[in-house]
Amino acid sequence: MAQNKVVGPEIERLIQLLAKLPGLGPRSARRAALHLIKKKDLLLVPLAEAMGVAVEKIGICSVCGTVDTSDPCAICSDPRRDQSVLVVVEDVADLWALERAAAINARYHVLGGTLSPLDGVGPEDLNIAALIERCGSEAIEEVILAINATVEGQTTAHYVTDQLAHLDVKVTRLAHGVPVGGELDYLDEGTLAQALKARTQF
């Protein structure tokens, strides 16, 4: 990729680092860098500060594996949360999505990925051992597997279920079906078959 040699190395480095963000390519990173430089006081200075704060304060929760400024995180240390239910997610982004939906007032456990033998990701690379330990030592009654409905996700879900089999814990998973607002015509056969199979009384 042809890069600009007339901008100083400082701007060049800013552009190259911005281009590593998901959603920004080399061209949009240049636009973003220029935007930052032009809006120095309004955007560049505050963003540099916010990143400095993030560097200093944000870490991984040693209990559930999410990112937060405190350890244990705000969710793990919230006494108003149902202590008997753990929602297992692949990634912090999934935890955030569930929290935005505000559909459940439980605690979480972040696996940090899915099993993927082809990519060399085995059980020891994920946050699974800690999950088994939590389920053994804490008074957990139900583990909800809120893992993506992909092949890797479901493989991981099966593995986790097997690992929890010897414990007195109910393991559930999210329902499959038609997304709210979704049109049947656009859905794949697998989803439609599952939605029919799990139909409920109207």
Place this chain on the structure above:
Amino acid sequence: MAQNKVVGPEIERLIQLLAKLPGLGPRSARRAALHLIKKKDLLLVPLAEAMGVAVEKIGICSVCGTVDTSDPCAICSDPRRDQSVLVVVEDVADLWALERAAAINARYHVLGGTLSPLDGVGPEDLNIAALIERCGSEAIEEVILAINATVEGQTTAHYVTDQLAHLDVKVTRLAHGVPVGGELDYLDEGTLAQALKARTQF
């Protein structure tokens, strides 16, 4: 848009500032923030540093109006550049594009926008007076108007040409025509008409 309340205010602020970058919306800003936090040492720390450096060092060149770490900028202070030619561009991004093309070894003048009466942008809001002054005081022989071929851009080009009329300076503009690699079928009638009119001996 519903924002996440479980992430600390520090993460929230980082997401909100990232969402102000061109090319990133609220959803991709969340992804970018999470990516930054996960790649703390590889990305967040270097990017925070690069932004700090940018805050401190990068400014506007007082001669041509581009952004750089020195004033006058590296281009304006480069003696190997043709001192008799000025390339007038709307924006720093256009200057960067021309430099990447490496098509001309001249100096630049950045207007900082286009005339747009509806948006309240008049000649005094652009870097035009400085251009007239440069053409009067420096030994400029040619001014190349490399301004976007939009209505506002061409209005601005006409205005600048009028302002330079009393000086002994040749004013030229970029050729219109078929983009290299472009297909005629996809081009608008205006471009095709211009390309025909300005046809050259093969």
